Amino acid sequence: MNRAITINVEADLIAARGARNAVDPHVPYAFLVEPEYSSSGRVEDVATIFLTNRECPFKCVYCDLWKNTTPARVSAGAIPGQIDYALARLPPARHIKLYNSGNFFDPQAIPPEDFPAIAARVQAFETVIVENHPRLCGPACLGFRNLLPPTCAFDVALGLETAHAEVLARLNKQMTLDDFRRAADGLRRCGMGVRAFILLKPPYMEDSVCVEWAVRSLEFAFDAGAECCVLIPTRGGNGYLDQLQRAGEFAPPTLTALEQALDAGLQMGRGRVFADLWNIEQLAACRQCGPPRAARLNAMNLGQCVLPPEITCCP
Secondary structure, X not given: OOHHHHHHHHHHHHHHOOOOOOOOOOOOOEXXXXXXXXXXXXXXXXXXXXXXXXXXXXXXXXXXHHHHOEOOOOOOOHHHHHHHHHHOOOOOOOEEEEEOOOOOOOOXXXXXHHHHHHHHHHOOOOEEEEEEOHHHOOHHHHHXXXXXXXXXXXXXXXXXXXXOHHHHHHOOOOOOHHHHHHHHHHHHHOOOEEEEEEEEOOOOOOHHHHHHHHHHHHHHHHHHOOOEXXXXXOOOOOOHHHHHXXXXXXXXXXXXXXXXXXXXXXXXXXXXXXXXXOOHHHOOOOOOOHXXXXXXXXXXXXHOOOOOOOOXXXX
16 A cells, blocks of 8 residues: 555544543453364363553554553563463463454564563463464564463464455555465464454445455465454444445444354364354344344354354344
């Protein structure tokens, strides 16, 4: 993307925002343990810690994660302290996700001098999962991986968002499909696992093709070496998406579209596919059919198999 265009888009994105949430740089803004179908074929508990740190430098059109970030780099020692805080309050789990509203290997988000202390705190887990922008994948990834014991798997979750090249270019993600391929290949060559985040119906995409492109994006991610993919319904609320919705360039996907995309992804049999069910009630607006349909999606996440559809009385 042309840098001048990017700057203009970012100015509009920031102007459309509301206020950040109040966060403490010494405390993760959220943490939880939830079950997940693991690579071993079992449902196992995963601890997820949502770390508080500086905002991601990439201002993506669809993102609202800036709401729980700090405007400045956190001090050295803050991130290990946040992990201590969460683990002291969480039940045991076999796997851990360190998600930080951006990029684990952005030195302005996670101070690299904290890597040894972070690795020491998570070395007992069977799998450590972080999130990162494809363009920020480099030697630091392997350096952190080498701080973990050989018995600990290390996965990097990359935001693919969509395999639709024209739409991807308009999201201000500041990456190409080739960037994703290179990052995934480099991680795999160094023995690291790859996860992919895929948006269901990003802005600038018509409703009639959103399931098709979600499926094509799953195929692209698996072809690139991803072992696990998460389908995320694009939701409004970040300010800029609300403007696009009023302009007719964005509308959230339907619950039916999420069901169809997950069904198709699981039927591929190429790797784990999950539907992101956070705030699913926004899609499941019908009080009659919404709850059982959401429960079916959750059961499919945990079983990694397609279940008979629930009765549908609304989209």
